[in-house]
Amino acid sequence: MSPNCSISPPHPRICTSSRRPPSPPSSRSNSPTSFPPGFVFPPNPPLNCPFRECVGFAEDGMPTVSDSPVRSDDPLVEQVMMFRADPSSPCAHCRKHGNRCEFVESGSPCPTCLALGVPDCRFADPDYFLLNLVEYRNRHLHDKCDELVGQVNNGTLDASLFDQAYHRIEEEFYRVAQGAIVRFGITHGATNDLTRRGFHLLALSVDDPEVLAQLIAACTKTGLHPDVLVDMSTRLRDLYLS
Ligand SMILES: [Zn+2]
Numbered sequence: 001m002s003p004n005c006s007i008s009p010p011h012p013r014i015c016t017s018s019r020r021p022p023s024p025p026s027s028r029s030n031s032p033t034s035f036p037p038g039f040v041f042p043p044n045p046p047l048n049c050p051f052r053e054c055v056g057f058a059e060d061g062m063p064t065v066s067d068s069p070v071r072s073d074d075p076l077v078e079q080v081m082m083f084r085a086d087p088s089s090p091c092a093h094c095r096k097h098g099n100r101c102e103f104v105e106s107g108s109p110c111p112t113c114l115a116l117g118v119p120d121c122r123f124a125d126p127d128y129f130l131l132n133l134v135e136y137r138n139r140h141l142h143d144k145c146d147e148l149v150g151q152v153n154n155g156t157l158d159a160s161l162f163d164q165a166y167h168r169i170e171e172e173f174y175r176v177a178q179g180a181i182v183r184f185g186i187t188h189g190a191t192n193d194l195t196r197r198g199f200h201l202l203a204l205s206v207d208d209p210e211v212l213a214q215l216i217a218a219c220t221k222t223g224l225h226p227d228v229l230v231d232m233s234t235r236l237r238d239l240y241l242s
């Protein structure tokens with residue numbers, strides 16, 4: 001791992017500072033286990049507190065958090081992609097227009113925004129994905145740390161191996177996180193602007209301006225995003241001028 005990140009990321013940082021030094025939790029220090037002299041439990045990762053250095057940032061501004069990502073179709077990656085800190089909230093566009101909204105996975109617009117050609121659905125926003133990824137990490141490591149503390153307390157894990165075990169869990173999480181970052185890029189690239197591109201090609205395939213004008217008129221009643229209609233209208237203008 002690189003000790004420092006000198007590049008300023010355009011997205012919220014999944015990791016900015018090194019892990020905070022541990023302080024002994026008072027409730028655990030009296031545990032009846034045989035800790036080595038001077039041993040203190042690492043604290044649970046504080047919620048909303050970044051504690052990990054980045055390897056770097058890719059050209060698209062996404063962080064690189066592991067050199068050995070798991071496959072992007074790994075079930076744990078799917079779990080990360082499906083996670084939202086606010087699981088019931090619709091995207092802003094659907095809320096504004098009273099549309100039904102469905103979260104498919106991070107990187108993909110909701111089906112309604114996808115169909116209407118909305119260019120900025122929140123569910124496809126890299127910043128939204130990274131915020132959820134940070135929240136997932138905090139909860140995951142928090143839970144895993146609790147599990148390890150429990151194992152030390154019940155004697156199934158030697159206290160001297162705690163840091164090693166926790167570090168392994170951290171490394172494994174960041175491999176999954178990197179797989180999720182890769183998958184986000186793939187999904188985002190495949191779905192981004194899909195409807196506008198589709199209607200653009202459709203408009204290009206129409207050579208009769210009257211037919212295209214009727215098509216545009218019909219589309220205006222469907223709630224298609226104005227960007228899509230403008231694109232088709234440009235083709236109509238070109239047909240009239242040709
Ligand atoms: Zn929506």
Ligand SMILES: [Zn+2]
Pocket residue numbers: 091092093094109110112113114118121122123
């Ligand atoms: Zn949406």
